[in-house]
Amino acid sequence: MxxxxxxxxxxxxxxxxxxxxxxxxxxxxxxxxxxxxxxxxxxxxxxxxxxxxxxxxxxxxxxxxxxxxxxxxxxxxxxxxxxxxxxxxxxxxxxxxxxxxxxxxxxxxxxxxxxxxxxxxxxxxxxxxxxxxxxxxxxxxxxxxxxxxxxxxxxxxxxxxxxxxxxxxxxPRKISFNIEIPENNPKILLYQGAINPFRGIDKAILAMHHLENVIFKIAGDGPRKKEYEELVIRENLQRKVQFLGKLHPDDLRKITLVADCGMSIEENGGESYFYSLPNKVLDCIQARVPLIMADLPEMKNVKNQFDVGEIIEDHHPENIAAAITKVLNRGRNNYLSELSKASDILCxxxxxxxxxxxxxxxxxx
The missing domain is CATH 3.40.50.2000 (Glycogen Phosphorylase B;)
Structure with missing residues (x-):
């Protein structure tokens, strides 16, 4: 039976x-x-x-x-x-x-x-x-x-x-990556996942003051969404930050595929976050999108194996912006080889x- x-x-x-x-x-x-x-x-x-x-x-x-x-x-x-x-x-x-x-x-x-x-x-x-x-x-x-x-x-x-x-x-499952990498103007920085504390979202919003020709798209929902929406208004960043809401995984994958830079900059909010390997890191890798990552063990381990992005120095908005700038200046195409290697292993x-x-x-x- x-x-x-x-x-x-x-x-x-x-x-x-x-x-x-x-x-x-x-x-x-x-x-x-x-x-x-x-x-x-x-x-x-x-x-x-x-x-x-x-x-x-x-x-x-x-x-x-x-x-x-x-x-x-x-x-x-x-x-x-x-x-x-x-x-x-x-x-x-x-x-x-x-x-x-x-x-x-x-x-x-x-x-x-x-x-x-x-x-x-x-x-x-x-x-x-x-x-x-x-x-x-x-x-x-x-x-x-x-x-x-x-x-x-x-x-x-x-x-x-x-x-x-x-x-x-x-x-994620392997995807057949055969798209032409878009020439976005402005460039797209993407956060995907729950809008919770200790995800670095508020610091990334403030980092937008130090970035030009970049739009920050936040895909997800959660308890801090209203607070972060108010932060965007207070900082007069409405033209630079978009909240996309909670998306079905299929719709989220479509958005991820056209981003220029992903982010996973969790803060040390306890051992569960400190030792995590967030889904968004692996999702971006499979979509061949380079990303900025936190200086935490599992993300450093990925970076040490594959050159798929940059580790932020700390969570100061200026340093987050510097890491984003480094990724965008280097360009998605120049990360493609390492992202492809990682996507074959991390699937x-x-x-x-x-x-x-x-x-x-x-x-x-």
Whole structure:
């Protein structure tokens, strides 16, 4: 009998590219999968070639939404899982119900930690951080099959909990790059991702004072969007900064392909950010777009392997502008060879092999 894999996440699923790639790989390899998310931050219409459900949440605050989702997820898993099921939990905020059901039915559980959830900037110093740390400490050491998104994350979990996660980078699928690089006027600087604190977005906005003939496009949504929109108005930068809103991954890829410079200048907002390899770095590489990056371990590691952009000196707007200027002056064509080399290595086609190995090991549980 074909084993069923139930994949769950605290996510509305619409823009979560990692989960989409995982599900597509498993589906295309003839696994019987079902995906569970929720409607937090909306439930845009979407179509997938496998069944999915989004749990309706009545909570108005994120704090209560986590509790509600975990309770509802536990009840749903209890209905759907049986002795022929493999559970796949994405991140710590979906782990507890999966862990409890896996113990109850004695079935395998795969834990995919996209980040170090307990060390995220949004919960630093809050009571909720203590709760997540407690949950992490109780559950993670007992998880047999674990995946995480960067080598630095894997080292962190290994040292803290004596586990051995498989590193599954959130690289995009290979694209057939046959476009003519556009001669943009003005040049396009692109940020893509959540508009959260510690992403360097506000500093990049201020850097626009030091740049001419450049437009800064911000693709995404998040809790700091309104604050940054007000910053643009206050600094009189409306002609230099555009907010594109939350885009479907297909639409975002089209915009990325025509950018002149991407950016991933996360600040050290805690260990989850410090050790991250952001999706946007790998997305830009696959689109053959050079980028400015933060002076953080995983991004420096990419830069040391492939000359795909510039590392910023620090987060002062003048130094961010200097790095952008260096990339733009050198030109996208002159990064193309190194970007192409990196795109052949840092792609989902290489990563998914590791995913399938983890699933096969879990099936032998």
């Amino acid at each position: 074909k084993r069923k894999i139930i994949i769950s996440a605290f996510s509305n699923l619409y823009t979560d590219q990692r989960i989409e790639k995982v599900c597509k790989t498993l589906h295309e390899n003839d696994y019987d999968i079902e995906l569970i998310g929720n409607d937090w931050n909306g439930a845009e219409e979407m179509a997938r070639p496998y069944p999915f459900v989004r749990i309706f949440l009545i909570s108005k605050s994120l704090k209560t939404a986590y509790f509600e989702f975990n309770w509802q997820l536990y009840r749903l898993l209890k209905q759907k899982a049986d002795n022929n099921t493999v559970l796949y939990a994405n991140d710590l905020d979906a782990l507890l119900p999966n862990y409890l059901i896996s113990k109850k039915l004695n079935i395998p559980l795969i834990f995919d930690s996209h980040e170090i959830f307990s060390e995220m900037p949004a919960i630093q110093g809050k009571m909720s951080q203590k709760l997540w740390r407690f949950l992490e400490k109780k559950l993670v050491p007992n998880v047999r099959f674990m995946i995480t998104a960067s080598g630095s994350y894997a080292n962190w979990f290994s040292k803290k909990y004596e586990v051995s996660p498989v590193v599954l980078q959130n690289a 989902w086609e290489r990563e998914e092999i590791k995913l399938l190995n983890v699933v096969e090991n879990a099936l032998r549980f």
